[in-house]
Amino acid sequence: MLDAPACFCYQCKTIIESVERLLFVEEETNRGFCSEECIEEFFRPLMEYYRDQSDSYRKKLNLDENVDALKIQFEQYFEDLFENPSEIWKLENDLGEALYFMSSQAGKDGPYLIALVTLFSGSVSFVYFTSISYNLEFLNFFRVGTKIEELEKVFKMRTNMEKELMEEFASDIEMIKSELLADLLMNHQETDIDAEKYSLYDRYMQVTMDGPDDAYRYPAKDGSELLSVIKAFEVEGKSFYYIVTCLIKSVNIDEDESEILIPVLGFPTVDGKLCSLYRKGTQVIGALRS
Numbered sequence: 001m002l003d004a005p006a007c008f009c010y011q012c013k014t015i016i017e018s019v020e021r022l023l024f025v026e027e028e029t030n031r032g033f034c035s036e037e038c039i040e041e042f043f044r045p046l047m048e049y050y051r052d053q054s055d056s057y058r059k060k061l062n063l064d065e066n067v068d069a070l071k072i073q074f075e076q077y078f079e080d081l082f083e084n085p086s087e088i089w090k091l092e093n094d095l096g097e098a099l100y101f102m103s104s105q106a107g108k109d110g111p112y113l114i115a116l117v118t119l120f121s122g123s124v125s126f127v128y129f130t131s132i133s134y135n136l137e138f139l140n141f142f143r144v145g146t147k148i149e150e151l152e153k154v155f156k157m158r159t160n161m162e163k164e165l166m167e168e169f170a171s172d173i174e175m176i177k178s179e180l181l182a183d184l185l186m187n188h189q190e191t192d193i194d195a196e197k198y199s200l201y202d203r204y205m206q207v208t209m210d211g212p213d214d215a216y217r218y219p220a221k222d223g224s225e226l227l228s229v230i231k232a233f234e235v236e237g238k239s240f241y242y243i244v245t246c247l248i249k250s251v252n253i254d255e256d257e258s259e260i261l262i263p264v265l266g267f268p269t270v271d272g273k274l275c276s277l278y279r280k281g282t283q284v285i286g287a288l289r290s
């Protein structure tokens with residue numbers, strides 16, 4: 001008996017038994033992929049296509065900005081761009097496939113941050129291209145298609161409370177983050193997932209937060225409380241852990257003192273040894289490990 005039409009990876013055509021195991025990065029299409037590698041492989045020609053257009057326009061404007069240096073200098077603003085853009089434009093082709101342009105300014109007088117992305121479930125799911133420039137004409141080059149007037153209709157913006165908390169704890173978050181990153185880099189093995197690829201695993205952050213296998217609470221160097229949540233994944237035969245370390249803060253919500261979790265750093269790893277470094281302090285979720 002013939003099986004029902006099979007689902008398959010859009011890139012490598014591997015047959016996938018269940019649709020839940022496919023990865024989707026676009027709201028508008030049914031293109032599903034078996035792995036992050038196949039997503040990248042599929043979109044690579046388009047990434048080059050957009051980069052070439054941008055490069056030619058830069059040349060035309062005679063912009064002599066050092067894009068790489070600017071990107072590094074304003075790196076922390078990119079994270080904010082992806083979560084809290086000040087504008088989004090939707091560019092659709094004749095097939096209804098869409099590309100989104102988002103931008104915001106780094107600080108008051110800083111450069112414009114530019115990104116071409118796909119959206120899925122109201123979040124950035126794939127990044128084609130990022131750039132940065134002080135030049136307004138260069139920014140305008142990307143403002144094509146339809147400007148989305150009500151961003152929250154297509155995008156999960158941070159709530160006001162989240163924004164306030166981020167501002168209130170910004171310096172704590174920055175400090176903890178740099179400590180966590182330094183620790184991570186010190187223990188990161190060459191055979192492990194490359195740090196440049198971490199953003200491809202961003203989708204696993206929320207899943208890990210929502211249902212971790214185990215979680216541990218311990219004090220940071222400055223005395224503030226941290227929580228590391230860990231979840232094991234198996235995607236198409238490949239296993240990895242996703243680890244999110246959160247800052248625990250006590251806040252007053254409706255006159256009730258409660259603890260909130262602020263995710264500070266999330267990353268994937270295939271290294272069980274690295275993972276075990278986050279299993280310390282008091283275990284608060286999961287089966288006790290011996």
Ligand SMILES: [Zn+2]
Pocket residue numbers: 009010011012013014033034035038
């Ligand atoms: Zn594939």
